[in-house]
Amino acid sequence: MPALINPKPNLEPFDRPKETTESLDWAPLAIIDLSAFDSPGGKEALARQLKDALTRWGFWVVTGTGIPQEQVDRQLAIANAFFKLPIEEKRKVPCDFSVGNYFGYREPTRFIGNTDVKENMEMLNLPKSTPDYDSVPRHEFIKTFQDEIAPFHRLVWENVIRKLFVLFAIILELPENYFVDRHSYDVPSEDHLRYMIYHPRSAEDDKKINEQWSVGHTDFGQWSLTLLFAQTVAALQIRTPDNEWKWVKPVEGGITCNAADTISFLTKGYIKSTVHRVVRPPADQTHLERLGLFYFARPGDDVPMLPAPSPVLRREGFLTKEDETASEEDAVKGYEYVRARVKNVHDRKATRIAVNTEDTVFKVKNLAVQDLYL
Ligand SMILES: O=C(O)CCC(=O)C(=O)O
Numbered sequence: 001m002p003a004l005i006n007p008k009p010n011l012e013p014f015d016r017p018k019e020t021t022e023s024l025d026w027a028p029l030a031i032i033d034l035s036a037f038d039s040p041g042g043k044e045a046l047a048r049q050l051k052d053a054l055t056r057w058g059f060w061v062v063t064g065t066g067i068p069q070e071q072v073d074r075q076l077a078i079a080n081a082f083f084k085l086p087i088e089e090k091r092k093v094p095c096d097f098s099v100g101n102y103f104g105y106r107e108p109t110r111f112i113g114n115t116d117v118k119e120n121m122e123m124l125n126l127p128k129s130t131p132d133y134d135s136v137p138r139h140e141f142i143k144t145f146q147d148e149i150a151p152f153h154r155l156v157w158e159n160v161i162r163k164l165f166v167l168f169a170i171i172l173e174l175p176e177n178y179f180v181d182r183h184s185y186d187v188p189s190e191d192h193l194r195y196m197i198y199h200p201r202s203a204e205d206d207k208k209i210n211e212q213w214s215v216g217h218t219d220f221g222q223w224s225l226t227l228l229f230a231q232t233v234a235a236l237q238i239r240t241p242d243n244e245w246k247w248v249k250p251v252e253g254g255i256t257c258n259a260a261d262t263i264s265f266l267t268k269g270y271i272k273s274t275v276h277r278v279v280r281p282p283a284d285q286t287h288l289e290r291l292g293l294f295y296f297a298r299p300g301d302d303v304p305m306l307p308a309p310s311p312v313l314r315r316e317g318f319l320t321k322e323d324e325t326a327s328e329e330d331a332v333k334g335y336e337y338v339r340a341r342v343k344n345v346h347d348r349k350a351t352r353i354a355v356n357t358e359d360t361v362f363k364v365k366n367l368a369v370q371d372l373y374l
């Protein structure tokens with residue numbers, strides 16, 4: 001009989017912390033119920049609901065995703081157990097920022113700007129479980145849970161990412177699969193499921209960093225989307241269209257979604273990539289570990305990054321003649337851009353400090369994005 005390799009360890013279920021009782025200034029985010037997606041006229045109605053959130057807020061919440069809550073809780077249990085492994089074990093598969101590779105474990109080694117306070121978050125980014133990523137190194141612990149991680153990873157793409165990209169296409173009057181085809185699950189892309197944990201900090205240390213665990217930033221995936229499964233420890237804030245900071249409230253069973261830099265670039269700013277930050281939680285939650293589950297969608301490695309030929313963008317004057325005639329051959333491709341951006345932001349000893357960098361632009365070939373770090 002073959003020896004049983006790596007039997008699955010039993011995991012403690014993850015207990016979601018209670019929500020804060022403080023009445024914070026919550027962002028009034030639109031809630032899009034995806035359960036209506038497949039009913040007649042459903043997609044079109046959802047696209048109408050999403051339009052304002054997508055173009056003015058850059059953030060919204062989806063519910064009715066059909067992803068069973070037990071599966072989400074199970075992923076959180078796996079994540080929680082992973083972060084409790086000895087550091088030597090977690091270090092075995094590190095992110096290699098020298099080449100802009102975000103897959104693997106990110107250890108909190110960097111100092112915050114010029115302070116003596118270190119980052120307080122750890123993360124593990126898991127690639128798709130498609131044949132292209134079979135040979136990507138994974139922790140032994142993670143391998144034992146692959147039979148659950150792989151289908152969950154795909155389900156998130158299928159039930160949320162795919163549907164949202166269809167809604168984006170409807171809003172932009174493009175063929176329904178325009179964005180889906182450029183983010184196909186079965187071709188190589190830097191998509192990843194992320195487990196992330198923030199550890200509580202002393203009030204004293206948090207004061208030194210102005211209570212900002214992550215300074216204001218936009219997400220830098222392309223044609224892309226970030227999904228954050230409901231997080232009960234309040235800390236995420238977005239900058240509203242009126243330039244106010246407002247807190248993101250968890251919606252039971254919901255997923256907070258935001259658009260990222262390049263989809264904004266590729267729609268000539270029509271879709272909003274909104275600045276957000278992570279701050280010290282409210283007083284009744286400052287002692288808590290903040291465990292999170294995310295999905296980051298990225299375009300196919302070989303997809304040329306060119307503005308979408310959308311009738312809406314054309315009609316509203318967003319597309320220039322150069323946009324319409326740009327050559328696919330000269331355009332930067334998905335992989336090249338993502339790797340360059342990850343390397344630029346993360347391959348450093350200290351985090352960047354929050355300065356108003358509205359004049360700074362990050363550019364790779366034809367693709368230029370405003371480098372906001374507020
Ligand atoms: O932890 C959060 O709520 C948000 C994290 C975030 O903004 C990011 O990882 O880009």
Ligand SMILES: [Fe+2]
Pocket residue numbers: 217218219276
């Ligand atoms: Fe972010």
